[in-house]
Amino acid sequence: MHYYVCLHQESTNSIPKLIQKAHANNYNVVATSINANMLPMDPQETDPTYPATVLSAVDWISKLIFQVSDVDVDSPNAKLREYSKAMLMRDVIWAEHLQTNGNIMVRLRGPNNDNLAEIINSRSKGNWFINVPITNPELASFEHRKDATESEIEEAQQVDPWNWWNELRFAIKHNARTKVVVELSDSDRPSRECVRRWLGEPIEAIIIPSSLFVLNRSNYYVLQKEWQTIVGHFISMRANIIISTKINDKSIGQYSEYIKKLISDHGDTHKLNSYENMLEIPLQPLFDNLDSYTYEIFETDPVKYKLYQEAIQQVLLDRVSEAEAKRKLTVVMVLGAGRGPLVRAVFNAAEIAKRKVRVYIIEKNPSAIRTLSNMVKTLWSKKDVHIFSKDMRDFSPPELADVLVSELLGSFGDNELSPECLDGALKLLKPDGVSIPCKSTSYINPIMSAVLHNNVSQLTSTVPAFDSGYVVLLKNIYHIDEPQALFEFTHPNRAAIIDNTRHKKLSFTAQKDCVLHGIGGYFDTVLYKNIILSINPLTHTPGMFSWFPMFFPTQPLTIKAGDTISIEFWRRVDAEKVWYEWRVCEPKESELHNPGGMGYNMRL
Numbered sequence: 001m002h003y004y005v006c007l008h009q010e011s012t013n014s015i016p017k018l019i020q021k022a023h024a025n026n027y028n029v030v031a032t033s034i035n036a037n038m039l040p041m042d043p044q045e046t047d048p049t050y051p052a053t054v055l056s057a058v059d060w061i062s063k064l065i066f067q068v069s070d071v072d073v074d075s076p077n078a079k080l081r082e083y084s085k086a087m088l089m090r091d092v093i094w095a096e097h098l099q100t101n102g103n104i105m106v107r108l109r110g111p112n113n114d115n116l117a118e119i120i121n122s123r124s125k126g127n128w129f130i131n132v133p134i135t136n137p138e139l140a141s142f143e144h145r146k147d148a149t150e151s152e153i154e155e156a157q158q159v160d161p162w163n164w165w166n167e168l169r170f171a172i173k174h175n176a177r178t179k180v181v182v183e184l185s186d187s188d189r190p191s192r193e194c195v196r197r198w199l200g201e202p203i204e205a206i207i208i209p210s211s212l213f214v215l216n217r218s219n220y221y222v223l224q225k226e227w228q229t230i231v232g233h234f235i236s237m238r239a240n241i242i243i244s245t246k247i248n249d250k251s252i253g254q255y256s257e258y259i260k261k262l263i264s265d266h267g268d269t270h271k272l273n274s275y276e277n278m279l280e281i282p283l284q285p286l287f288d289n290l291d292s293y294t295y296e297i298f299e300t301d302p303v304k305y306k307l308y309q310e311a312i313q314q315v316l317l318d319r320v321s322e323a324e325a326k327r328k329l330t331v332v333m334v335l336g337a338g339r340g341p342l343v344r345a346v347f348n349a350a351e352i353a354k355r356k357v358r359v360y361i362i363e364k365n366p367s368a369i370r371t372l373s374n375m376v377k378t379l380w381s382k383k384d385v386h387i388f389s390k391d392m393r394d395f396s397p398p399e400l401a402d403v404l405v406s407e408l409l410g411s412f413g414d415n416e417l418s419p420e421c422l423d424g425a426l427k428l429l430k431p432d433g434v435s436i437p438c439k440s441t442s443y444i445n446p447i448m449s450a451v452l453h454n455n456v457s458q459l460t461s462t463v464p465a466f467d468s469g470y471v472v473l474l475k476n477i478y479h480i481d482e483p484q485a486l487f488e489f490t491h492p493n494r495a496a497i498i499d500n501t502r503h504k505k506l507s508f509t510a511q512k513d514c515v516l517h518g519i520g521g522y523f524d525t526v527l528y529k530n531i532i533l534s535i536n537p538l539t540h541t542p543g544m545f546s547w548f549p550m551f552f553p554t555q556p557l558t559i560k561a562g563d564t565i566s567i568e569f570w571r572r573v574d575a576e577k578v579w580y581e582w583r584v585c586e587p588k589e590s591e592l593h594n595p596g597g598m599g600y601n602m603r604l
Contacts, residue, residue: 005028008207035091106129235267404435
């Protein structure tokens with residue numbers, strides 16, 4: 001991920017000179033008024049005072065964000081409204097001429113933006129950056145007003161510019177070419193929840209006014225710690241930085257140097273960056289055989305197999321006392337061994353615990369069997385190990401197991417059919433046998449993510465995209481409320497009648513006005529006793545990346561602070577498949593998603 005740091009100055013006598021100054025002070029891009037040196041403003045004026053040839057076509061596109069004239073196209077005054085629309089259209093047409101697929105920044109002035117939405121909907125080129133103040137700009141005026149009453153100040157504090165953006169978002173039908181530029185203000189610092197909510201929006205950048213910078217003891221411009229934290233949150237969500245200064249500011253080089261240090265500190269770079277917000281269809285390892293590349297990705301997890309090894313070691317110590325260690329054998333069956341990481345974990349655990357094991361490897365993938373067979377011959381030739389190319393549900397063992405070890409869990413716990421597989425393998429286990437894992441629990445919560453919604457919407461022309469669940473590395477999201485437990489499965493399941501269908505209704509509470517875009521799905525699993533793996537955001541196992549969360553989309557629904565959000569979820573089973581159905585019941589009942597498994601199901 002490459003960030004840009006942009007210098008924003010609203011007036012300039014020469015755009016090329018502004019770009020030169022910006023580059024000399026370590027800025028990648030400049031933002032300036034498209035008509036910075038045109039006075040008086042005249043919507044009929046056709047001469048923009050600079051020709052297109054002052055920059056190359058590549059430079060117009062790559063080095064400039066145009067800020068259009070700050071006019072009110074939704075003014076209640078009809079004459080001013082028509083004048084403003086003519087001004088804005090003149091700016092837009094000129095910007096589209098200069099930039100084949102460029103960026104236009106327009107400032108929101110209030111809650112009424114119907115005409116602006118109509119103009120955005122009428123254009124098909126470039127990106128629109130909607131400049132939204134993070135808090136009500138009217139609050140700044142109270143610093144200079146001695147007559148302001150407490151009730152006036154309180155009323156102004158209740159005005160939330162996020163709602164201006166949200167109304168516009170729905171009016172432009174969630175246009176994917178429209179992104180948000182959030183403007184910070186030295187008059188009011190936003191709350192933590194306010195910042196968290198913006199992280200679920202399609203953030204292009206944040207604007208930091210130069211007035212937020214203060215001199216430290218070394219006479220160097222920095223941000224105060226509270227602002228450092230806020231800016232750091234936006235940077236971690238891949239927001240670019242626009243620094244807004246006056247034309248004669250002599251410290252612009254210090255600002256950019258400091259911001260690039262913040263980007264380095266908060267950039268959240270990792271080898272899985274390319275998966276962020278990318279929708280993936282969940283694996284179906286029971287029905288499809290995995291390839292070697294997929295196995296290799298799983299095996300690179302530095303945490304998962306270490307915890308599996310600890311769980312196996314603890315089981316061996318609990319089942320075989322020190323006095324029995326030299327003569328008592330523990331039979332371990334590895335179900336779905338892949339390329340052998342769990343088998344290695346068993347042998348490592350046995351060696352550390354100083355316990356004897358006999359290992360049965362059961363794997364249905366014939367290609368994986370070739371690799372496992374080679375490992376048995378070359379790595380484990382002196383071990384008590386036996387390999388079978390079988391589906392665990394059809395396997396007839398030469399003896400029963402003390403321990404079943406498997407990693408059949410998916411991103412939602414049971415979505416790779418671990419209950420059906422392990423129930424089918426119950427016949428392999430002794431009456432007092434142990435399963436690792438022994439329990440899995442799925443969790444859900446309502447989330448806001450304009451980015452994920454746009455990604456799902458792009459698929460609707462080819463598939464029933466809103467009737468599918470997706471595996472996704474959640475990045476640009478806002479957790480509307482904390483996850484709650486949904487479905488639980490225990491192993492071994494020795495119930496007289498096994499029923500893996502489930503149904504539950506959960507209620508959540510919104511902390512702030514927001515938009516519900518879908519449902520986040522997570523799980524945790526108890527391997528043995530207190531050894532747990534989790535991708536629940538509240539308890540996520542540090543350093544583990546084997547599973548990304550799931551996302552179950554819904555149609556966008558505006559939610560008010562304090563609203564109850566009720567979500568109903570089903571796990572359904574028939575002779576051929578397993579599938580989920582879901583719907584929002586409150587504050588407004590939505591359609592049922594994925595009825596009959598029409599969009600997404602797991603084949604048995």
